[in-house]
Amino acid sequence: GGLNTLAAQAEAVDPPDGQPRYLRGAILDVTQEREAERERLDAVSLFRGGFDASPIGMAMTDPRTGSYTRVNDALCTLLQRPRDELLGLGVDSVTHPDDRAGNEEMRRVLRDPGVESHHVEKRYLRPDGSSVWVIGHVTSVRDMRGSLEALFSQIIDITDRKEHEAQFETQVNDALWLGRIRDAIDN
Numbered sequence: 001g002g003l004n005t006l007a008a009q010a011e012a013v014d015p016p017d018g019q020p021r022y023l024r025g026a027i028l029d030v031t032q033e034r035e036a037e038r039e040r041l042d043a044v045s046l047f048r049g050g051f052d053a054s055p056i057g058m059a060m061t062d063p064r065t066g067s068y069t070r071v072n073d074a075l076c077t078l079l080q081r082p083r084d085e086l087l088g089l090g091v092d093s094v095t096h097p098d099d100r101a102g103n104e105e106m107r108r109v110l111r112d113p114g115v116e117s118h119h120v121e122k123r124y125l126r127p128d129g130s131s132v133w134v135i136g137h138v139t140s141v142r143d144m145r146g147s148l149e150a151l152f153s154q155i156i157d158i159t160d161r162k163e164h165e166a167q168f169e170t171q172v173n174d175a176l177w178l179g180r181i182r183d184a185i186d187n
Contacts (some may be wrong), residue, residue: 004031047155057155059086063107063140063148066090078134080159096123096131110140111148121158133162 010025036090051058058062059069067090076083079094092100099122106118117139123131141150 004029005034006030017144043153054154057134057157059091059153059155060141061091061151063111063151066092066103069150075155078132078155079124081174088167094124096125098124107140107151108149110138113142113146133158133159176177 002168006027008025010023013022015021017159037060037128049069052072054076057078058072059068059075060070068086070081071086073083076086079086081162086094091103095103102122106120109115117137120136120138121133122136123133125131135158136156137154139152140148141152143149149160171184
């Protein structure tokens with residue numbers, strides 16, 4: 001009662017002795033192979049759709065060079081750079097100089113087969129020279145043999161949070177100084 005996919009190959013045979021022409025060939029059931037291919041294509045489509053449409057920045061990078069191999073629109077918007085420009089750059093090129101050492105350290109750590117992911121807070125530079133704070137979750141992507149093929153990053157803008165933290169720290173420091181001044185006046 002099921003539907004199977006078959007691959008058939010045949011050839012016409014003309015016997016030399018005047019016998020009627022006939023076909024010879026083979027039929028192979030390829031149902032499982034076709035279903036596996038459909039599942040693979042569905043998985044690729046699902047990944048691409050989720051990656052490309054995600055509201056947070058996403059990137060795939062080469063684990064050896066740190067070069068971007070795939071970026072989504074959200075990352076392009078966050079970094080204020082077009083896709084074709086980012087694909088020609090390495091992560092270090094858009095990372096704030098004070099945070100670049102962490103990039104190589106992260107790649108080194110993620111090369112270890114026992115380490116699957118890494119979290120980082122760092123700054124990226126935009127073309128106008130401004131910086132944007134991000135929190136990044138980077139995951140190692142390995143092939144079936146365990147070889148590191150890519151680093152997959154999910155990147156969230158936390159610039160507003162960092163600015164609020166800096167304002168709060170300033171207010172706390174101001175309050176401490178005011179307390180010291182008040183204590184000095186009282187003494």
